[in-house]
Amino acid sequence: ARKAALSGVTGPGATSDGHKVPLLANIGGLSDVQAAVEAGAEGVGLFRTEFLFLDDSERAPSEEKQFEAYRSVLEAFPEGRVVVRVLDAGADKPLAFLTPADEPNPALGVRGLRSLLDHPDVLRTQLTALARAVEGLPVYLEVMAPMVADRADAKAFADACRAAGLHAKFGAMVEIPSAALRARSILQEVEFLSLGTNDLAQYTFAADRQVGAVARWQDPWQPALLDLVALSAEGAKAEGKSCGVCGEAASDPLLACVLTGLGVTSLSMGSASIPYVRATLAKHTLAQCERAASAARAADSAEGARAAAQAVLSGE
Ligand code: PEP
Numbered sequence: 001a002r003k004a005a006l007s008g009v010t011g012p013g014a015t016s017d018g019h020k021v022p023l024l025a026n027i028g029g030l031s032d033v034q035a036a037v038e039a040g041a042e043g044v045g046l047f048r049t050e051f052l053f054l055d056d057s058e059r060a061p062s063e064e065k066q067f068e069a070y071r072s073v074l075e076a077f078p079e080g081r082v083v084v085r086v087l088d089a090g091a092d093k094p095l096a097f098l099t100p101a102d103e104p105n106p107a108l109g110v111r112g113l114r115s116l117l118d119h120p121d122v123l124r125t126q127l128t129a130l131a132r133a134v135e136g137l138p139v140y141l142e143v144m145a146p147m148v149a150d151r152a153d154a155k156a157f158a159d160a161c162r163a164a165g166l167h168a169k170f171g172a173m174v175e176i177p178s179a180a181l182r183a184r185s186i187l188q189e190v191e192f193l194s195l196g197t198n199d200l201a202q203y204t205f206a207a208d209r210q211v212g213a214v215a216r217w218q219d220p221w222q223p224a225l226l227d228l229v230a231l232s233a234e235g236a237k238a239e240g241k242s243c244g245v246c247g248e249a250a251s252d253p254l255l256a257c258v259l260t261g262l263g264v265t266s267l268s269m270g271s272a273s274i275p276y277v278r279a280t281l282a283k284h285t286l287a288q289c290e291r292a293a294s295a296a297r298a299a300d301s302a303e304g305a306r307a308a309a310q311a312v313l314s315g316e
């Protein structure tokens, strides 16, 4: 049945009335690139660079090693778009040389951009390797920081990118509710937003994403999460900038329509989901997606939101 749902839809992501929503791949390195290309990804929306750092718990990989890893990924998407996320260490991805050992609540501690601002040498090396890797390539590079909390974070990151001589667009991930609430302020410093809905759910519901007992709060259909997505997308639109989603939420075809209706401008997901999201999006107009989004936000639970969106999208 899932195969039948694909019904030969190919090409760039778009609604049935031609509203474009680029469909991008989440990758962890070169080994994921082939699947992304085969799925027809229009580029990479989230290159998780942490994997490069896991080989050695004592120190960061050399600039040369990073340069080679980034170059090989960037070469695979000529004319395409690649969004690289700088190192997101801490919490569920601790690194001995960056992450404090004695934090009582690692998810609320020094992680993501915070670790990098505490270790500017590590950030500088990564950005320098990226600046070298993109030289002479036709790829469209964007670089973003994880766990941006406020405008000062966004400025610190943009300053570091400029200091490294990076020719790219700089962006901020929206993973903390404060960033969604103050999206327009953050966009005074950076060019785009990308919603990390996994962490955004964790911090919105005060529910550790690694604790099974509170897993129901990770459901990206939670209306409170949809409200924060809407706020971010509206803020970006008001600033004339883009706001994508790169968390798990983007891989649910029905939710992808709702996110589009909320004003999200691109969707990045595991490559296996791309054909399903493309096929579902192609069946609905932007106006239908917007109605589904309003219906979902009017619900009081994740289950209610899903049912309401389903009713709107299947009734047409
Ligand atoms: C997220 O938090 O939604 C995200 C995309 O980042 P990660 O899952 O790598 O934390």
Ligand code: MG
Residues within 6 Å of the ligand: 146, 175, 196, 198, 199
């Ligand atoms: Mg995250």
